[in-house]
Amino acid sequence: MANIVLVGAQWGDEGKGRITDLLSSKVGMVVRFQGGDNAGHTVIFNGQEFKLHLIPSGILYPDVVCVIGNGVVINPATLISEIENLEKKGIDTENLRISSNCHIIMPYHIALDGASEKRLGSSKIGTTKKGIGPVYSDKASRVGIRVCDLLDAELFWQKLNDVLEVKNAILSKVYGAETFDAKEIFEKYNEYARIIKKYVVESTFLINKALDEKKNILFEGAQGTLLDIDHGTYPFVTSSSTIAGGVFAGAGIGPGRVNEVIGITKSYCTRVGEGVFPTEELGKIGEFIRVKGHEYGTTTGRARRCGWFDCVIIKYAGMINNLSSIAITKLDVLSGIEKIKICTSYKVGDNIYENVTPNCFTLEKSQPQYIEVNGWDEDITNILEFEKLPYNARKYINTIEELTKIPVSMISVGPDRNQIIIKDENLKKNFF
Numbered sequence: 345m346a347n348i349v350l351v352g353a354q355w356g357d358e359g360k361g362r363i364t365d366l367l368s369s370k371v372g373m374v375v376r377f378q379g380g381d382n383a384g385h386t387v388i389f390n391g392q393e394f395k396l397h398l399i400p401s402g403i404l405y406p407d408v409v410c411v412i413g414n415g416v417v418i419n420p421a422t423l424i425s426e427i428e429n430l431e432k433k434g435i436d437t438e439n440l441r442i443s444s445n446c447h448i449i450m451p452y453h454i455a456l457d458g459a460s461e462k463r464l465g466s467s468k469i470g471t472t473k474k475g476i477g478p479v480y481s482d483k484a485s486r487v488g489i490r491v492c493d494l495l496d497a498e499l500f501w502q503k504l505n506d507v508l509e510v511k512n513a514i515l516s517k518v519y520g521a522e523t524f525d526a527k528e529i530f531e532k533y534n535e536y537a538r539i540i541k542k543y544v545v546e547s548t549f550l551i552n553k554a555l556d557e558k559k560n561i562l563f564e565g566a567q568g569t570l571l572d573i574d575h576g577t578y579p580f581v582t583s584s585s586t587i588a589g590g591v592f593a594g595a596g597i598g599p600g601r602v603n604e605v606i607g608i609t610k611s612y613c614t615r616v617g618e619g620v621f622p623t624e625e626l627g628k629i630g631e632f633i634r635v636k637g638h639e640y641g642t643t644t645g646r647a648r649r650c651g652w653f654d655c656v657i658i659k660y661a662g663m664i665n666n667l668s669s670i671a672i673t674k675l676d677v678l679s680g681i682e683k684i685k686i687c688t689s690y691k692v693g694d695n696i697y698e699n700v701t702p703n704c705f706t707l708e709k710s711q712p713q714y715i716e717v718n719g720w721d722e723d724i725t726n727i728l729e730f731e732k733l734p735y736n737a738r739k740y741i742n743t744i745e746e747l748t749k750i751p752v753s754m755i756s757v758g759p760d761r762n763q764i765i766i767k768d769e770n771l772k773k774n775f776f
Contacts, residue, residue, distance in 0.1 A: 351586065437543075448489045452478075500537075572586040633650040689712075
């Protein structure tokens with residue numbers, strides 16, 4: 345058994361929720377370590393669909409402790425709505441824990457996010473307008489309001505008034521937008537504090553105690569490697585560290601605590617929002633993948649941009665995350681495509697690159713270089729053993745392994761948690 349970090353190996357939306365759900369029943373704790381409600385995980389459990397934005401997917405298992413770590417930013421309204429929706433569906437949330445050091449998304453963060461995107465016009469980042477960037481900015485500027493501040497009414501009132509004076513000035517004078525009343529926010533957020541108070545803990549001690557007791561922990565990332573604030577396609581990135589290294593700051597653990605890092609990737613590639621996407625397919629194939637794969641954002645509902653599998657970015661993700669393996673989701677979506685392309689390198693001018701740093705302005709000039717493999721027509725949604733997949737499907741997976749030099753540990757062939765092939769024998773032995 346091991347302590348595993350799950351990270352997205354592409355631009356997010358890779359299906360991390362269903363892999364987290366699959367492994368959650370085998371661990372004692374699931375920890376979310378970064379991001380906010382700009383991420384969404386869709387999980388099918390006992391025939392019901394759950395869309396989770398803040399609460400770790402392990403909440404569906406009554407014996408698993410689910411921790412929202414200090415690196416996560418929280419919109420209390422979203423969190424409370426999520427708790428209520430889970431309880432309405434018969435899911436107990438008593439094992440939820442929230443770090444007292446999580447930063448809180450305030451109404452002015454959401455307003456500033458929307459106003460900034462509007463002002464940027466055609467140069468917009470394509471954010472979810474959930475206030476994520478502004479709250480992380482406040483965290484770095486040391487004017488953020490944390491969960492522990494929210495639970496101290498006197499301190500919260502003082503901090504709110506101090507920061508709101510500046511935020512209102514920016515909203516009115518820079519953006520010409522409406523301002524906020526401190527008393528209204530104070531009263532609303534005091535009610536939020538009353539509801540979430542019972543879940544709040546010093547999460548760093550809780551997590552490290554579990555590690556000391558040899559409990560197995562699953563660390564759940566949001567978004568994907570190419571959206572990392574430092575290592576992604578900047579500036580079209582999120583505002584947190586989405587890579588495996590982010591777990592150490594976002595959960596408060598040391599590097600030696602992690603045993604395995606699994607990168608989640610689709611059998612093709614998708615992206616939501618703006619930014620470079622070298623293997624994007626704008627024609628019939630892109631639309632075929634979008635419709636068959638139900639490629640619409642869990643959080644925004646926006647249609648995802650779709651394209652071919654990109655080995656260049658997966659090799660990059662493998663390097664900076666030190667991936668032990670990759671889990672490939674939605675292989676079934678490719679059934680029915682006669683010829684499937686795999687990007688092996690980029691051509692920039694007269695040069696060919698198999699390894700690149702994802703500078704978005706360089707990638708905009710890149711031409712993806714492909715190989716083609718034969719597709720398959722068979723329905724693979726009920727196949728649970730790798731050897732029973734059609735020859736061409738096995739060939740596709742083996743080719744990805746050869747090109748990326750990263751072993752494939754899991755392959756999903758449908759949306760249900762049981763529609764998965766465990767290819768890695770050690771994983772099968774330890775978890776299944």
